[in-house]
Amino acid sequence: xxxxxWRTSLSSVAENKILIRGYRVQDLMERSSFGxxxxxxxxxxxxxxxEGQILEMIFIxxxxxxxxxxxxxxxxxxxxxxxxxxxxxxxxxxxLGEHHGGAIEQCSKLLQESVxxxxxxxxxxxxxxxxxxxxxxxxxxxxxxxxxxxxLVAKARDWNLAGxxxxxxxxxxxxxxxxxxxxxxxxxxxxxxxxxxxxxxxFFIIPRVVxxxxxxxxxxxxxxxxxxxxxxxxxxxxxxxxxxx
Amino acid sequence: xxxxxWRTSLSSVAENKILIRGYRVQDLMERSSFGxxxxxxxxxxxxxxxEGQILEMIFIxxxxxxxxxxxxxxxxxxxxxxxxxxxxxxxxxxxLGEHHGGAIEQCSKLLQESVxxxxxxxxxxxxxxxxxxxxxxxxxxxxxxxxxxxxLVAKARDWNLAGxxxxxxxxxxxxxxxxxxxxxxxxxxxxxxxxxxxxxxxFFIIPRVVxxxxxxxxxxxxxxxxxxxxxxxxxxxxxxxxxxx
Amino acid sequence: xxxxxWRTSLSSVAENKILIRGYRVQDLMERSSFGxxxxxxxxxxxxxxxEGQILEMIFIxxxxxxxxxxxxxxxxxxxxxxxxxxxxxxxxxxxLGEHHGGAIEQCSKLLQESVxxxxxxxxxxxxxxxxxxxxxxxxxxxxxxxxxxxxLVAKARDWNLAGxxxxxxxxxxxxxxxxxxxxxxxxxxxxxxxxxxxxxxxFFIIPRVVxxxxxxxxxxxxxxxxxxxxxxxxxxxxxxxxxxx
Amino acid sequence: xxxxxWRTSLSSVAENKILIRGYRVQDLMERSSFGxxxxxxxxxxxxxxxEGQILEMIFIxxxxxxxxxxxxxxxxxxxxxxxxxxxxxxxxxxxLGEHHGGAIEQCSKLLQESVxxxxxxxxxxxxxxxxxxxxxxxxxxxxxxxxxxxxLVAKARDWNLAGxxxxxxxxxxxxxxxxxxxxxxxxxxxxxxxxxxxxxxxFFIIPRVVxxxxxxxxxxxxxxxxxxxxxxxxxxxxxxxxxxx
Numbered sequence: 001x002x003x004x005x006w007r008t009s010l011s012s013v014a015e016n017k018i019l020i021r022g023y024r025v026q027d028l029m030e031r032s033s034f035g036x037x038x039x040x041x042x043x044x045x046x047x048x049x050x051e052g053q054i055l056e057m058i059f060i061x062x063x064x065x066x067x068x069x070x071x072x073x074x075x076x077x078x079x080x081x082x083x084x085x086x087x088x089x090x091x092x093x094x095x096l097g098e099h100h101g102g103a104i105e106q107c108s109k110l111l112q113e114s115v116x117x118x119x120x121x122x123x124x125x126x127x128x129x130x131x132x133x134x135x136x137x138x139x140x141x142x143x144x145x146x147x148x149x150x151x152l153v154a155k156a157r158d159w160n161l162a163g164x165x166x167x168x169x170x171x172x173x174x175x176x177x178x179x180x181x182x183x184x185x186x187x188x189x190x191x192x193x194x195x196x197x198x199x200x201x202x203f204f205i206i207p208r209v210v211x212x213x214x215x216x217x218x219x220x221x222x223x224x225x226x227x228x229x230x231x232x233x234x235x236x237x238x239x240x241x242x243x244x245x
Numbered sequence: 246x247x248x249x250x251w252r253t254s255l256s257s258v259a260e261n262k263i264l265i266r267g268y269r270v271q272d273l274m275e276r277s278s279f280g281x282x283x284x285x286x287x288x289x290x291x292x293x294x295x296e297g298q299i300l301e302m303i304f305i306x307x308x309x310x311x312x313x314x315x316x317x318x319x320x321x322x323x324x325x326x327x328x329x330x331x332x333x334x335x336x337x338x339x340x341l342g343e344h345h346g347g348a349i350e351q352c353s354k355l356l357q358e359s360v361x362x363x364x365x366x367x368x369x370x371x372x373x374x375x376x377x378x379x380x381x382x383x384x385x386x387x388x389x390x391x392x393x394x395x396x397l398v399a400k401a402r403d404w405n406l407a408g409x410x411x412x413x414x415x416x417x418x419x420x421x422x423x424x425x426x427x428x429x430x431x432x433x434x435x436x437x438x439x440x441x442x443x444x445x446x447x448f449f450i451i452p453r454v455v456x457x458x459x460x461x462x463x464x465x466x467x468x469x470x471x472x473x474x475x476x477x478x479x480x481x482x483x484x485x486x487x488x489x490x
Numbered sequence: 491x492x493x494x495x496w497r498t499s500l501s502s503v504a505e506n507k508i509l510i511r512g513y514r515v516q517d518l519m520e521r522s523s524f525g526x527x528x529x530x531x532x533x534x535x536x537x538x539x540x541e542g543q544i545l546e547m548i549f550i551x552x553x554x555x556x557x558x559x560x561x562x563x564x565x566x567x568x569x570x571x572x573x574x575x576x577x578x579x580x581x582x583x584x585x586l587g588e589h590h591g592g593a594i595e596q597c598s599k600l601l602q603e604s605v606x607x608x609x610x611x612x613x614x615x616x617x618x619x620x621x622x623x624x625x626x627x628x629x630x631x632x633x634x635x636x637x638x639x640x641x642l643v644a645k646a647r648d649w650n651l652a653g654x655x656x657x658x659x660x661x662x663x664x665x666x667x668x669x670x671x672x673x674x675x676x677x678x679x680x681x682x683x684x685x686x687x688x689x690x691x692x693f694f695i696i697p698r699v700v701x702x703x704x705x706x707x708x709x710x711x712x713x714x715x716x717x718x719x720x721x722x723x724x725x726x727x728x729x730x731x732x733x734x735x
Numbered sequence: 736x737x738x739x740x741w742r743t744s745l746s747s748v749a750e751n752k753i754l755i756r757g758y759r760v761q762d763l764m765e766r767s768s769f770g771x772x773x774x775x776x777x778x779x780x781x782x783x784x785x786e787g788q789i790l791e792m793i794f795i796x797x798x799x800x801x802x803x804x805x806x807x808x809x810x811x812x813x814x815x816x817x818x819x820x821x822x823x824x825x826x827x828x829x830x831l832g833e834h835h836g837g838a839i840e841q842c843s844k845l846l847q848e849s850v851x852x853x854x855x856x857x858x859x860x861x862x863x864x865x866x867x868x869x870x871x872x873x874x875x876x877x878x879x880x881x882x883x884x885x886x887l888v889a890k891a892r893d894w895n896l897a898g899x900x901x902x903x904x905x906x907x908x909x910x911x912x913x914x915x916x917x918x919x920x921x922x923x924x925x926x927x928x929x930x931x932x933x934x935x936x937x938f939f940i941i942p943r944v945v946x947x948x949x950x951x952x953x954x955x956x957x958x959x960x961x962x963x964x965x966x967x968x969x970x971x972x973x974x975x976x977x978x979x980x
Contacts (some may be wrong), residue, residue, distance in 0.1 A: 005965065006719060006811075007943050009728030010949050011799040013721070016880050020799060022729030026882040029890075031734055034769050034791040034942075037798055044728070046735065056769040063772055064755060066481070066745040067474040069775065074322040074336050076741075082343030085840070085936045086832060087577035090825040091319050091336040093944075094584070097821060098327030099470040105820070135799060145751050147761040155764075201820045202948035207769075209828075209944050213937035214745050214776045217254040221933060222742065225344040229496060230740065231503070236311070238499030238534070239512030242291040244521055245536065250720065251964060252712065253565075254973030255704050256554040257968070261635050265554060267974030271637040274645075276979055279524050279546040279697075282553055286704045289973070291980065306515060308527055309501040310508065321496075330595070330691045331587060334581040334824035338699075339829070340574060344716035390506050392516040400519075404649050411638070443711060446575045452524075454583075454699050458692035466688060467497065470602045474741060475495065476748070483744030483758030483779070486713040489766055490781065556971070557964040564812040564826050566806040572833030581809050581826040588817030589960040714833040719802040726801070 010041065021045070030171075035059070038206065042199050050159040052071030057155060058186050061148040062101075062204050064211030068142075071095040071208060072215050079216040080227045088216040089209060096205055107137030107187035111198050112167040121171035137184025138173055147183045156189050165191035179206050255286065266290070280304070283451065287444050295404040296438050300448075302400060303431050306393040307346075307449050309456030313387075316340040316453060317460050324461040325472045333461040334454060341450055350445030352382030352432035356410040357442050366416035382429025383418050394430040401434050410436035501529065511535070525549070528696065532689050540649040542681050545647060545693075548676050552591075552636040552694050554701030558632075560697060561585040562705050567707040570717045578706040579699060586695055595690030597627030597677035601655040611661035627659060627674025628666055639675040646679050655681035732734050744777065756780070770794070772942065777934050786928050790938075792890060793921050796883040797836075797939050799946030803877075806830040806943060807950050808973040814951040815962045824944060831940055840935030842872030842922035847898040847932050856906035872919025873908055884920040891924050900926035950977040 011020050018025040021040050028037060036052035067073060075092030083091075096102070114124055128135045140146055153170075156162040166188030173180040180188070186203050195203075219227075256265050263270040265283050273282060281297035312318060322339030328336075341347070359369055373380045385391055398415075401407040411433030418425040425433070431448050440448075463471075501510050508515040511530050526542035539592055557563060565582030573581075587594070604614055618625045630636055645662075646652040657676030663670040670678070676693050685693075709717075742752055746755050753760040756775050763772060802808060810827030818826075831837070842864035849859055863870045888905075891897040903922030908915040915923070921938050929940075954962075 006724040012726040022732040026886040070322040070326040074319045077319040077338040081315040081340035081345035090828040091339040093825040094336040095323040095326035100326035151761040234496040236502040242512040251969040257971040266975040271641040335583040396516040403623040479741040483746040487757040560812040560816040564809045567809040568830040571805040571830035571835035581829040583814040584826040585816035590816035
């Protein structure tokens, strides 16, 4: 065991040499896709099948969702305050929490632990009902037949990337009579690839950074600075004006 | 000179001993105000007059501004995404950029450099006009007679804390026939205290964190999760739906 | 009930008028301390006793801890990358998570729920032992007789601000034969003030912003840009250099 | 012109329909690479040549750099404080400032303005020397023959993606007798693609998020919580312990 403060198995750097999991970065640039590199970075080895390709499909599915996402809205306001691009993007990344992309972490954890323990869809639905909790990865407020989910699940099957985790996700959805949503589909697929659930949110963070950057630039180049919520959209329901005691 | 990677003159820590600029933290807790400690931390010595008290007034002036501030709005959306308190607050802090509190840095720099070089209000107004730039710290879109500014400037005078920097700020405002705004008043006062302009934004960040925390808690405890901009408030003006080429 | 998207009871803004919980900001600037305003903002009413003063003591206790804190270290590196002050501060605020100030939220929740339900120190210690979890707010790796804690607890008693939550915290510590740490002392005191536990981390975020700002300025003004961990402090333990398959 | 508060040309969302610049997201998932989508999002149209492929090469070049980067270090410390993945990643994104990836924005702006105005490499070198400023995108402290740069420039030429901006970058480097660094090579290539310089940092932010996520997960899964700089690496050079005045 090392006695340095820092340890990493991810990459190494020396003069004119950068290795990602042992591979020379210039070789990866020559021969691999971005999806492959994400797989390599997180798993430690290059994919043997079309995992890199389906990761790119996952990323393409989640780059942007117009203003209809708290992340994009947070970045727009941060950009409007006059902050550099990376900081405005970071404000939106912060918003990718438990209710916004976070379902990928929660659902991946659920699927991985359940497949490991042999829990069935019926067990899971029963347990969540008893705790009065929603199962992550199921249902969507707008997209009842989400074209992203349909495409991802179809390709996972075509490319032999669909395994027990995706199947369990689909079985849960079927029990609930709700569609598997985009978070649930991604969770099933990345879990079948062997991605530890701790990486779950990363599959949403990586692509959403594209949309966040584009919205930040659009805000700064098209709009006047310092935009904020309009007074007419705010109800104040605290105490009326008063004198100090 | 030290050969460690890190150097600091701000504080030191040993077993059961925390020193801020050399003073024992328990002594400061006993005898000083929060405003005093900010002064001590930034300047290295405790104030000799009422500088700590006017810093508290500055902080009280800037804790919150309802939803009418990009920072508060960014934090609200980040909180709505389901992120812990400190991360939601950070999203709002990021928004405190060049157009939102940033004027304190800009105006402090201008006042400090101008007082040092002997530049007059007339010189400064002329130079900014030629460059077609707005002078930071002057005018406000809503508050034409900002009660915060009036109070601060009056107290600075009462307490013998008004010096050449505040005077120069007021002279510029007078030339422009615009009021000195809250950023300009703060800039004059902290510059007269000898605060380096690099700290400028801190005088707004510190108090605004109070409002950001309160809005984050209010969002999470009063509203449903995952709120985003309404579709009816968005105009899409890009290409219409189209097939891939 | 309102039909606007936004609702707030915290503050209101109109032309030349800013009200915090109904009070005119200029009146608060004139008559209140920063600690009072934090109390007012979070609780909705001004304190009747010395709550504002003990909040200032809490803040003074937690402004800085040299480099021996992940928050300060994150801010130092963010500043070194060349980012404006507010963004560097935000990087450190993000680090104030479950293991770093987060104990105030956890411990406040525990104390508030336990006082409400009548759970005793013995019950709590037993429950945590069974779940093999550490009780938040107890023990410290460096400070065995933390001068901050001693001072805070003594003042809370002197000023009649010590109630059942602080007493329960002390009883738990006594059971564990560990000292109540600074997070635990703050938790007891703010809970006795009636602060909802959701605000817990805020009592650490607000003061730590002072230290974060000072470290960011110190980094930028004393050190060369783009500092990073030294290669000699890093052990790489991943795969050796290899060719692509 | 629209009278809604928000306007965007980037994407639109309706029930079961997400359009990116007018294209159905499921079609893009089927037929495009991640690099194509970044091009489409930022430029408004799909690439006609191998622009998407070289963008993926750019991304692969910049995912990680071990601990030898302020961004990675900031994320490590934020993760260690106990913050969720997206927030730890955001702390690192914030660090991607003027000295750390920021050169892509600065160099792209320089190349785009210079090509537009007809300024030559000799003009530019002279102007920067007179202002005693470093030209962004030139030289590297570790990588004198950066394999990433060599690969990128070679491919840009092979694929007919090298134009006047890359040529100008190379001419400046030649004048300075320094290598074009990775930031400079990226700047030349994305400028030749017609990417506005405001997007510059995005080409570094997008891939670095991969490394930041991996380091955050590695920190949390391999190391104990709350790690901070060691006291032995810190020199305190402020005032010695002292009594209050």
